Amino acid sequence: TNHTRRAPAAMATQTSEAEKEMREWCVALPKVELHAHLNGSVRNSTLLELAKELGDKGVIVFEDVKDVIMKNDRSLPECFRLFDLFHILTTDHDTVTRIAKEVVGDFAAENVLYLEIRTTPKNNEAKGMTKRSYMNAVVKGLKSVEDIDVVLNDEILSCTPMSDSGGDTKRKKIYVRLLLSIDRRETTSAALDTVNLAMEMKDQGVIGIDLSGNPVVGEWETYLPALEYAKELGIPTTIHCGEV
Numbered sequence: 001t002n003h004t005r006r007a008p009a010a011m012a013t014q015t016s017e018a019e020k021e022m023r024e025w026c027v028a029l030p031k032v033e034l035h036a037h038l039n040g041s042v043r044n045s046t047l048l049e050l051a052k053e054l055g056d057k058g059v060i061v062f063e064d065v066k067d068v069i070m071k072n073d074r075s076l077p078e079c080f081r082l083f084d085l086f087h088i089l090t091t092d093h094d095t096v097t098r099i100a101k102e103v104v105g106d107f108a109a110e111n112v113l114y115l116e117i118r119t120t121p122k123n124n125e126a127k128g129m130t131k132r133s134y135m136n137a138v139v140k141g142l143k144s145v146e147d148i149d150v151v152l153n154d155e156i157l158s159c160t161p162m163s164d165s166g167g168d169t170k171r172k173k174i175y176v177r178l179l180l181s182i183d184r185r186e187t188t189s190a191a192l193d194t195v196n197l198a199m200e201m202k203d204q205g206v207i208g209i210d211l212s213g214n215p216v217v218g219e220w221e222t223y224l225p226a227l228e229y230a231k232e233l234g235i236p237t238t239i240h241c242g243e244v
């Protein structure tokens with residue numbers, strides 16, 4: 001804070017010690033994370049690495065993108081421009097698998113015990129991707145976490161062999177559930193596809209749907225049939241609204 005900067009050196013050190021302790025306490029505290037967007041939770045280092053690869057291929061200009069990724073204090077419109085960039089960087093099956101794996105690992109490292117990840121299933125013909133194959137890539141990522149027990153639907157999906165001595169008590173365990181997001185840019189039929197997919201994937205950790213995306217885009221009437229359909233099917237729903 002400004003206050004800290006103006007304080008004498010000794011006091012500043014004390015404050016930063018206190019801040020450090022508070023941060024450590026927050027990390028150690030067992031937590032529940034209910035609002036993580038998959039593509040909003042990607043490590044900066046991974047984004048930079050992916051941007052570098054696409055820069056080398058001439059798809060983007062790395063230097064421009066680097067500044068955008070590292071910028072802090074973004075406005076809401078800037079956030080949505082950034083998501084469009086993230087989607088260019090992340091949307092192929094292997095990258096989706098990679099980011100899902102890393103995101104779960106990062107939350108577990110911060111002692112999140114129960115994690116709900118929401119993500120927008122994407123059709124991308126150029127990559128041979130359907131909403132279903134996108135979600136399969138996400139689930140594959142969750143199952144490929146090696147050093148943590150990831151529990152989807154109360155079943156242990158990823159678990160390296162326990163030691164012969166009867167189990168390694170130091171292994172972390174995280175319960176992960178998925179919400180399928182409808183992007184406000186989508187059509188009624190695409191939104192209905194997402195609800196059907198959520199129903200199909202109930203036994204793979206999918207526990208609900210979400211309406212998200214740029215709040216200044218789209219019309220409520222477009223998604224209403226999908227939300228009503230979800231209600232009929234008994235699928236729990238979360239909604240982003242009123243942010244502008």
Ligand SMILES: CNc1ncnc2c1ncn2[C@@H]1O[C@H](COP(=O)(O)O)[C@@H](O)[C@H]1O
Nearest residue numbers: 037038039040083119120181183212213240
């Ligand atoms: C800032 N507040 C917000 N309001 C509304 N939607 C948001 C959001 N933050 C993120 N998203 C939604 O999450 C997507 C990225 O993750 P996935 O591609 O789904 O994994 C964004 O494109 C947007 O649709």
